Amino acid sequence: MDIFISVFSFAIISFTAIPFIKHDYWTFRVFDYPRLQKLVLSAAALILVILYFQKTSLLYWLLLSTLVINSCYLLFQIYPFTIFAKKQVLTAVDDKPTQSIRIMIANVYEDNTNTAGCLNEIYRANPDVVLLLETNKRWEAQTNRLEADYHHHVKVPLENTYGMLLYSKLPLNNVSIKYMVEKDIPSIHCQLTLRNGQAVQLYAIHPTPPVPNENPRSTERDKELLLIADLAKACKTPVIVIGDLNDVAWSYTTELFLKMSGLLDPRRGRGFFNTFHAHYPFMRFPLDHAFISTDFKLKEMKRLPNFDSDHFPIFLSLQYEANASRQQQSLSPETEDVKEAEEKKTKR
Numbered sequence: 001m002d003i004f005i006s007v008f009s010f011a012i013i014s015f016t017a018i019p020f021i022k023h024d025y026w027t028f029r030v031f032d033y034p035r036l037q038k039l040v041l042s043a044a045a046l047i048l049v050i051l052y053f054q055k056t057s058l059l060y061w062l063l064l065s066t067l068v069i070n071s072c073y074l075l076f077q078i079y080p081f082t083i084f085a086k087k088q089v090l091t092a093v094d095d096k097p098t099q100s101i102r103i104m105i106a107n108v109y110e111d112n113t114n115t116a117g118c119l120n121e122i123y124r125a126n127p128d129v130v131l132l133l134e135t136n137k138r139w140e141a142q143t144n145r146l147e148a149d150y151h152h153h154v155k156v157p158l159e160n161t162y163g164m165l166l167y168s169k170l171p172l173n174n175v176s177i178k179y180m181v182e183k184d185i186p187s188i189h190c191q192l193t194l195r196n197g198q199a200v201q202l203y204a205i206h207p208t209p210p211v212p213n214e215n216p217r218s219t220e221r222d223k224e225l226l227l228i229a230d231l232a233k234a235c236k237t238p239v240i241v242i243g244d245l246n247d248v249a250w251s252y253t254t255e256l257f258l259k260m261s262g263l264l265d266p267r268r269g270r271g272f273f274n275t276f277h278a279h280y281p282f283m284r285f286p287l288d289h290a291f292i293s294t295d296f297k298l299k300e301m302k303r304l305p306n307f308d309s310d311h312f313p314i315f316l317s318l319q320y321e322a323n324a325s326r327q328q329q330s331l332s333p334e335t336e337d338v339k340e341a342e343e344k345k346t347k348r
Helices: 003-020 028-034 037-053 058-081 115-125 137-148 219-234 253-259 321-324 335-346
Strands: 099-105 130-134 154-157 165-169 172-178 186-193 199-205 239-244 288-294 296-303 314-318
Touching: 003 028, 003 037, 003 154, 003 219, 028 137, 037 239, 099 115, 099 219, 099 239, 115 137, 130 137, 130 239, 130 314, 137 154, 137 165, 154 186, 165 186, 186 219, 199 219, 219 253, 219 335, 253 335, 288 314
Parallel strands: 099 130, 199 239
Antiparallel strands: 099 314, 130 165, 154 165, 172 186, 186 199, 239 288, 296 314
16 A cells, blocks of 8 residues: 555656646646646545555655655645636726627637537527637538628637637727737638727737647747737736647746746636536646737636537626726746747747
């Protein structure tokens, strides 16, 4: 029993330590994802050590102390995404419909045939803007009835699981489809207009994840995120970045993105809102995101019911408030952050 507990404990500690190695290869980056799961397993290992390990050995005290440190570290890391932490995005108090925007993000899973379920969730949520990811020609054909309500749209159907369909009730201007890092991975850049006439810059992205069957490195994903961060930082209008980022909300890359872009994460202080994997409750991570500039406040955020995809859709309602920038503060990059970001953007 002692051997099993020792191996189990050291494995959990190793899983926590591996992300400190800032290597782009997937075997290092994939351990960024299961932070909550590692906390649960670390707590389980700690209980096993206390209850069943021989308390007379030096190894007992070594395991006990390292597991306590490990659990405290993981708890510290996930704390900003719990309801007990300070909200990074304030809640809107006064309802101002003409300054509001309702957004739904859904990775539909390209092989999923339940387009009717997807449409039902869209009609039920009634967003102003819908971003559908992993959409091909079949998904485009079977969702084009949305055009009756969503008169503005940008469609990039692809058969490589990186297609995008953007539907909007709000006017879209300066629309461009860019392939910023990889020649077959698009992003949509456009300016939408709120009902009060306020212009908002929107970036819809879906970079590749660091997994063996997709991309063995996180290099391209990190580079695209940081290039978008530069665009967001330089933008003179309010900014919203939405999409499946294939990265968790608490990774060092996502935090670097927030520092370099000056954007806010509405998850912080509200919960995980895990969107993937919809079919495996213990292996769920927050991969689908909306990051916003400091002149927005949050009216509502929720995870929507699944419609046979491997992702849950995510919904949020935002409200533009000109004075919000004086009430909310983004993360600030340090010299080392700027250096790391520049290195990632030039890496090949």
